[in-house]
Amino acid sequence: MAKHLGWDVIEQEWRKGPWTAEEDRLLIEYVKLHGEGRWNSVASLAGLKRNGKSCRFRWVNYLRPDLKRGQITPYEETIILDLHARWGNRWSMIARTLPGRTDNEIKNYWRTHFKKKSKASPNNNEKAKARLLRKQQFQQQQQQQRQQINQVDTKKMMSYLPDENENGVPSLAHQVRQEMATTMNPNTAEEQGLLYSMFIGYAYVPETPKEDNILWEGFWNLDDNAHGNLGIACAPNKACLQSLATPFY
DNA sequence: AAACAAGGCAACCGCCTCCCC
DNA sequence: CGGGGAGGCGGTTGCCTTGTT
Known part of the structure; x- marks a missing residue:
């Protein structure tokens, strides 16, 4: 569980990899009781062997009740493309315009669906620049x-x-x-x-x-x-x- | 049916910023 | 004012699934 690093420093050995249903349940319970934030205290207060960042990530991207599930709609796709052309890889900003979608989800969607397309047609970059200037x-x-x-x-x-x-x-x-x-x-x-x-x-x-x-x-x-x-x-x-x-x- | 390739996505990593002391 | 911790963010990795040969 804990690793001794010398100089009396103890480093917690955090669990990594996919979350189990039980871990999800503990995290949800924690947020119900304590609210979002103070993620580094989750380990001690909820009994999770996950570090704060991992807990925050899991909550923000998969456990939050207001998340929208299912495929990106054509309308959402349009917004993503438009805003990416405008703002670049500002995934969190883009995500804020799409309620229920997360930056990670949008980032993954972009990378899997459009990264290759944009690479395949470099001339589009020039067109996009011209449009941006106008x-x-x-x-x-x-x-x-x-x-x-x-x-x-x-x-x-x-x-x-x-x-x-x-x-x-x-x-x-x-x-x-x-x-x-x-x-x-x-x-x-x-x-x-x-x-x-x-x-x-x-x-x-x-x-x-x-x-x-x-x-x-x-x-x-x-x-x-x-x-x-x-x-x-x-x-x-x-x-x-x-x-x-x-x-x- | 098996092996391999490609796609899709969950999760981690490291850097940056903000805020508190 | 500066140091440290916490949170936020974008980039990247790695595993699982699906498709192809």
Whole structure:
């Protein structure tokens, strides 16, 4: 159990590897009684032979009651891709925008599903950089306007779509807005989510606790080739929105 | 059916930051 | 102000499962 290291230093021999059902039960009981935090006292208080980090990891990633189980949905996938293109490997930040998902889960998902794809097409990096630059320029112009927007609301989203882009090109977004306004009524969470993810370029502000503090920044991640052709080539239905919402790869 | 390869994911490791004393 | 501990985070490893030959 304990290893003597000399100089009267005793190092605990922590258990490693997969957690057993009994260990899970002990950890859940511990959190019920003592709350989250003070993970280094779990070993002594709960009788677990796990170090604090291991306990915290197990709780945060697998035992927390608010975790969402099951596969990543297409909407979540879109958000992950968008935010990764924007923020890079800031897994914890990305996870904060997806309630019930953990940074570890998102990180694993990304690595298994997209790492190879992105390696396989290096040209996409240049495209992504160009898009990022355009977005940043536009963001500066729109900063004041953005600060006024503090609520996720479908109608507001539509109202903030620009009628022309940063180059003064009239506007795919405008067409989308008109067509969606007339033919689509995004009532479900999924539909709203798809709509939401179309406006990629949004920023979640982690310092602010309110979930509705999301700023819409533009509409520039649509595929460049799509400009001007949306109304003809792509009726504003759900499948179309899904295709529009996956611009980064 | 067996051997091997690839995929998927749970878990660990080490570094960094924050906070308290 | 600085030292140390705790927690958070991203990178990486390793094992189990699934697919392929």
